[in-house]
Amino acid sequence: MKHPMNRRRAMLAAAAVSLSVAVGAAGCSGKAAEGGGSGDVKAGPGVTKDKITLSALTDLTGPYAALGKGVTQAQKLYYDQLNAAGGVCGRKIELVVRDHGYDVQKALAAYSEVGPRSAAIPQVIGSPITIALRQRLENDHLLTIPQAWSHTLLGSKYVQLTGTTYDLDIINGVDFLMRAKGVKKGDKVGHLYLEGDYGLSALAGAKYAAGKAGLTLVEQQVKATDADMTAQAGAFKKAGVKAILVSVSPKQAASLVGVAAASGLNVPYAASNSAFAQQLLATQVGGIMQKDYYVATAGPPFSSGTPALQKLAGEYQMAYKGEPLDSAVYSGYVTAAIVGEALKKACQSKDLTRDGIVAAHRSNARFDLGFGAATMDFTQWNRPSARGSFIVKPDKASQGGTKLVEPSKESELAKGYNPPAG
Template identity: 70%
Template structure:
């Protein structure tokens, strides 16, 4: 979808919304209850937070895991007494990774929301950005494009796509023997996700003396044969992957069929545990590496093991992967902000954001690299795990490298969005 189409779609959704009399502006709430200032989404009994997720589009597997993990967190929070004597309710809307649907859904849920612990998609978050800032809603995207940095109200967790690719290239040079003059492929989605990842790969390739072979695809593309053929013809020594899990599976399958056996280094959004139940599992287990800020469930971290047990009890038979970790931790970010806002007796939207931004460090016992949420112009972290798919490992991945920031990443500054 090009930006002109997106702008037309947004305009149409806004016009339709205005005709129906809805608004993203804060309505209801406000005032004071029990000595605590309150705002939209907060009543005397309930705090409502909302999720704009993908349950039917290209990131449906991610959306399901994130949403179920967030339900688990808020159920546990409520079982422990809630926040400020109130139960926290999670309102969920599926946008199917469609910007127009997301805009319409936001218009419906925003007036009832105190915060948004989930918005899937960089394009969707960017399309809503001005309204999120106007509405002063603490928002945690399941998206890591560096173009989302710079807003006090939008909190990116962990590393951004560009930094992941910088760390990936550094890893491939150090561990896989890439050297100056070698060609390296990068398959990426059009739009914010792919362009952010590409900013990192271009920087890292130039600094390392590598020649970057770029292949762009659309979210609706399913067959990666043409892209694999282009990489094979170019003689690439490794491939960077910044697409959806299904597209990554297609790429892995067709490269193997062509006899192109090279290492892959993927963005966190380019793998899902469900791929290990497909015929490409052996390819992924052999030479597929994933850059992620999420602690894998196979890591020896007591808090992560407890989360795994709690999730499997709540959702038996469901995949246990990075989407679960990400969903739970982002819900916890909002939960901790609500607790701090309660202690400050200010559950207005601005009060919740202020409480969150007071967190120089954030640790709920789930491991991972240190993160800083007190600023918003830089990524919360520049260090992340490198994991490998493994059917035998809890959650489908095992640790290949503990959280680390490469020297290359230390010299990198994200370009202006």
């Protein structure tokens, strides 16, 4: 998943986990309301005189369990830090976590439980989950940050996509293949993509890029339950593709790369951010993925070495010894901070109602934590908050499992592109 799609396979036990965390980073000061809407700060659902409740609807036992674990732990770290510094408006943050296992019905049931008592939702894993919840989120005026990057999620005041969408990443990835890996006009390029919004969003970008660049796109769609990519690799080889775009889960990507190499199909890959996990480097295909597999992503790798990223790396490794330090950690921390900053701004406006939190968030045109990523603009919800992709490459020796190949930029190929209406 940009979306998402930026991850350890270990699963957190329990299908319903509740994490109460105390938060710290400079929360805004101010007299706490006495509960409800009393006091000098207006309060809405999820806000009491001493607590702000947030909820995360994550995947801890399904295909994106590694992502869910890293994101959730990084969000807990951020809110732990925010609480340690006094919280927001004299209130501590409670993060309530529910595991949906990438099952829409479980996610809907979880939302019915935790949604009514939440001030915001800093994590929803999965485009299909977010789409199923979207109308309820809008009706409830609940600021929500999905760990998904399908362009079809654009257009809602209450749903904030971070960074680039899947289609933009793929366009930037195709541009990289043509500039750096020898792909040229007239070539055939394969695209392995997942059915549903993640894959179809990436496919929209692939079709646009192929049309603009004079490439022939060879499509192979798979289901989330498909595990063996032998048939798809065979179809790509038969077609004579010169490169392959990848927009599936990490395990499916590993299967594709492994069987393609075994069949003698050795071509460069450009993948969506959700089509790689650091844990793949410890598998049999890890060595192969380090050769010619590239990931287009809005988030910088930890190995890029910015001071702010190094600080986060140290804090996370101290809090979660032995856990992978990958793009899930970066994404989780950033999305937690987005909600944290909205809460602090809402506090300054003395309005911690849901509408007050959304208004505070949407007033931020230059969100930047100093990690080296493109500044995000949250004032418009009909377009991606950023357009530049990093190109990174799996690398076992690098911190976080990837190394920087190219810094974040919007490619020439992407400059004329606008995501189609969802």
